[in-house]
Amino acid sequence: MNDTQVLEMVTGAMFMVGKLAGPLLISALVIGVAVSLLQTVTQIQEMTLSFVPKLVGMGAILLVGGNWMLHELTGWTMALWNSLPSLVG
Template sequence: MTDTQVLEIAMHAMVIALKLSAPILVTSLAIGFLVSLFQSMTQIQEFTLAFVPKLIGVGVVLMVSGNWMLHELQNFTVGLFDMLPSLLG
């Protein structure tokens, strides 16, 4: 296994991790921004107010895109196992 192959696998793993985490992070960021905007407009300073909408939003995103995430991760893992003989030999 050469250095180039290791870097290629690591880069591919980071891209997959970014693709899988992006929907959850973007949803959490958007909901957090909207809740903080609402809190600043209404002068409500409750720290736990943002937790429930974020939890619901992340749950919805996982239900909607969970199947896609699972298939992406499965394809990556199958690709790694398919490359294993060529990496070792």
């Protein structure tokens, strides 16, 4: 196993993390900005008002995209396991 192979594995892992966490983080960001704007306009400063919509939004993203996320993760894991014999040799 050389440096290039290690960097390819780490790059693939980082790309996979970004691909799986991206939709969740973007939805939390959009919902957080919308709720903050609503709180600013109405001057309602309640902590649960910002937390609950984010939780619901992220849950909806997981319900809609969870199958795709699991498929991507298992595909990447299988590719990693299949590449192990070439890394040892």
